[in-house]
Amino acid sequence: MRTPSIIQTTVLGVAAALALSVTSQAAESSTPVIGYYKQSVPPGVSALVGGLTMKKDFQGKSTAVAAAGANSAISCVHTGTFTASYVELLDDPTTVPVEAYAGTVLDVVSNNGASITVMGDITALGQALNFCVRKHVTLGTLLPAGSGADDFDSITLSNDVAGVGVESSYYYEGGNWKDANLLPPNDVVNGVVIYPGQGFAYSAGDVRVLTFGGGASSYVKSGKTIVPVFASGPNLVGPVNPLVGLPPGSPTGTNSWLVVALAPFMADFDSVDLLAADGSGTPSSYYFEGGHVKDANLLPPNDVVDTLASPVGSSVILSVGGDGTVSFAPVTVSN
Numbered sequence: 001m002r003t004p005s006i007i008q009t010t011v012l013g014v015a016a017a018l019a020l021s022v023t024s025q026a027a028e029s030s031t032p033v034i035g036y037y038k039q040s041v042p043p044g045v046s047a048l049v050g051g052l053t054m055k056k057d058f059q060g061k062s063t064a065v066a067a068a069g070a071n072s073a074i075s076c077v078h079t080g081t082f083t084a085s086y087v088e089l090l091d092d093p094t095t096v097p098v099e100a101y102a103g104t105v106l107d108v109v110s111n112n113g114a115s116i117t118v119m120g121d122i123t124a125l126g127q128a129l130n131f132c133v134r135k136h137v138t139l140g141t142l143l144p145a146g147s148g149a150d151d152f153d154s155i156t157l158s159n160d161v162a163g164v165g166v167e168s169s170y171y172y173e174g175g176n177w178k179d180a181n182l183l184p185p186n187d188v189v190n191g192v193v194i195y196p197g198q199g200f201a202y203s204a205g206d207v208r209v210l211t212f213g214g215g216a217s218s219y220v221k222s223g224k225t226i227v228p229v230f231a232s233g234p235n236l237v238g239p240v241n242p243l244v245g246l247p248p249g250s251p252t253g254t255n256s257w258l259v260v261a262l263a264p265f266m267a268d269f270d271s272v273d274l275l276a277a278d279g280s281g282t283p284s285s286y287y288f289e290g291g292h293v294k295d296a297n298l299l300p301p302n303d304v305v306d307t308l309a310s311p312v313g314s315s316v317i318l319s320v321g322g323d324g325t326v327s328f329a330p331v332t333v334s335n
Helices: 004-008 259-265
Strands: 036-041 044-049 056-061 064-068 071-075 085-089 105-111 115-118 130-135 154-158 167-173 176-178 199-204 208-213 225-229 235-237 256-258 271-275 283-289 292-294 309-311 316-319 324-328
Touching: 036 044, 044 235, 044 271, 085 115, 154 235, 199 235, 225 235, 256 259, 259 271, 259 283, 259 292, 259 316, 259 324
Parallel strands: none
Antiparallel strands: 036 208, 044 199, 056 130, 064 071, 071 115, 085 105, 085 130, 105 115, 154 167, 154 199, 167 176, 225 324, 235 316, 256 309, 271 283, 271 316, 283 292
């Protein structure tokens, strides 16, 4: 559960038949169907991030938000039962600027026809909150059987337990993701959650062409994304963006994102590592200072490297001095 630290700060190749466009709009959470995208990874270790999400099961506006112990009850009339799901707080399109909390993800604890209880205390954010509900993306929906993962490829998630520095590794075998610490049949862990913007280390024994999505996880989350980061680190983060493999300068944009976009959320001397593209796992290290990305191996003024970019579909590794959040701008994709 990764929600509390969010609240503390209050805050494809894609299938060729799809025509994609990126536009700058107010943050929202539309979910056009994309289906899947492919991404090549080298043998060795890569830092990746998932670019797709699940469809919206519900969207509405609360009539009240009340404390429920350490959690919060969001009052709204709805139908259905939301299991293995999260609430995403959305921008109110009638107000300017975009609310600071838009893009916050909150695990659903329970729900009935009149309210949805989420983890964390969000009562300070107001009584009338726009939100939607989605099921969690998991190991088994992001990279299902037939995705191109091969036996004994592995995924490592960092800080999937809030703020305690836990790293959890899982391996692929026979169409399932498994936990080596568990005995069969309980070792199958396809339901392990990957949160929006949460990166992971992927280890492959050879070159892989991975197909992300293609089943339940086939939708685009086009609103802003807020990702918690913890001082216990390391934190792997990246934009939720399915535009993988597009050539620079294409009509839909570029195939990289600027690391300096994280600078507004970083304190001086927080650091960022980018893993080598050859799978060796060798990091290139930089730090943030004064709103810039800097290289300690260079002398001023040449130490400023704000043009430093990471490929779309990749995550970077952040080490921070205190718990907080980073925010990624929305990506709007239409087909």
